[in-house]
Each structure stands twice: as C-alpha cells, then as structure tokens.
Amino acid sequence: DTAVSQTPKYLVTQMGNDKSIKCEQNLGHDTMYWYKQDSKKFLKIMFSYNNKELIINETVPNRFSPKSPDKAHLNLHINSLELGDSAVYFCASSQAYLSTDTQYFGPGTRLTVL
Amino acid sequence: AQSVTQLGSHVSVSEGALVLLRCNYSSSVPPYLFWYVQYPNQGLQLLLKYTSAATLVKGINGFEAEFKKSETSFHLTKPSAHMSDAAEYFCAVYTGTASKLTFGTGTRLQVTL
Numbered sequence: 674d675t676a677v678s679q680t681p682k683y684l685v686t687q688m689g690n691d692k693s694i695k696c697e698q699n700l701g702h703d704t705m706y707w708y709k710q711d712s713k714k715f716l717k718i719m720f721s722y723n724n725k726e727l728i729i730n731e732t733v734p735n736r737f738s739p740k741s742p743d744k745a746h747l748n749l750h751i752n753s754l755e756l757g758d759s760a761v762y763f764c765a766s767s768q769a770y771l772s773t774d775t776q777y778f779g780p781g782t783r784l785t786v787l
Numbered sequence: 788a789q790s791v792t793q794l795g796s797h798v799s800v801s802e803g804a805l806v807l808l809r810c811n812y813s814s815s816v817p818p819y820l821f822w823y824v825q826y827p828n829q830g831l832q833l834l835l836k837y838t839s840a841a842t843l844v845k846g847i848n849g850f851e852a853e854f855k856k857s858e859t860s861f862h863l864t865k866p867s868a869h870m871s872d873a874a875e876y877f878c879a880v881y882t883g884t885a886s887k888l889t890f891g892t893g894t895r896l897q898v899t900l
Contacts, residue, residue, distance in 0.1 A: 778830030
C-alpha cells in the first residue's frame, strides 16, 4: 500500500485555469505538508497542517489554497495558473508536528502551465 | 535564520569508491539535521537524521553522517558507491524557532563504472 499518494501524477494546463492536486496518507499521521520543487530541484515548504489546522503558510500567493477535509487528506487548489507555477509539487506527512519526526513524501505531481 | 549549504551541485564517483557529500549548516540554536535522497521521478526518502543523540548517525543503504558542531557540518559518506546510489541528495535542517524543514539545494550523485 502506498503511504502517501498524490493525484494526478502529471498535470498540463493553460495559463489562467484553475486546478487541484489531491493528497492522501494512510499512515495515521497528524501533520501534512505541501512542498514546491522548482526546475533547479530547489525544495521549499508551502503549507503545513496539523490536525486539519493550518500551521505554516510560507508567503505563498493567495491563488494557492490548501484544504484539509480530514487528517488523512490535504488538497491543493490553484486559481488563475501562471507560467511560474510550473514545478513539481510534493505532499508529505509526519507523525506529529515535532522537529525530529520523519517526513514521508508522496511521488510528486508535475505541473506544467502552458 | 537557519539554513544549510551543500557544496557541489554535482558529484561523480566510480563504483566502489568513497562517497562524500558535504553539508554545512547555520543555526543559532542546536539543530536537527537530515539527509534525504530523491531517486529519479520519485519523492524524497529519509536516509538518516541527527537528533542530538550520537554524533555519528547510521542510515539506510550503508550511508552515515557525522555531526561536527565545531565545523557546523553534517557530511554524508558511504565507503563504497553502488550504481543504485545515483540520485539527488538533500541536506535539511530543522530548528524550533523556524518550525519547518529547510532544505539545501541538493547534490546530484553520479556513479560511473
């Protein structure tokens, strides 16, 4: 069974469209994250949720809106897509919101905005 | 502010040779340090982590790293490289003041025959 899964794996869309990426974890973890990896492989946190509550919002444009319907899911909705949004988006989860907890990553969603 | 610097964006070694990937951290408080590996077209996977216990940390796949406070370093080593080690390696730091993992820019390890 996949621990952290994301759908879709690939997403190609036009500028100005709205799209969503879904993430689910079956590890029973309390904390989930969204990361963005750019074309140079630089990885940066966007959001983190703990028990469905937003903990971190890293100066991300408000076109990006995460939603956590329950502890096992953290979805990412993006409005009015721009060329600069093209990247690989990773979802991750950890047992709790603690510094030493291992984060488990999903396989990523490669978003291409044309 | 916390940060990590990975020296060398690309490292190439021969199969069977020593692997050394460098990571230096900057933190005003005791850090927790991590090494993650990313195989092509996959997510990141934890190799090992330092959480203020033993300074020499052993991880999966024969990798280990040593925390050296005096040098603010957490270099990753493996005595003998294998072709399957070819991947992108990320060092990361966590401190309570920032409450988040901050990743380095990554080092791509190439293993040649």
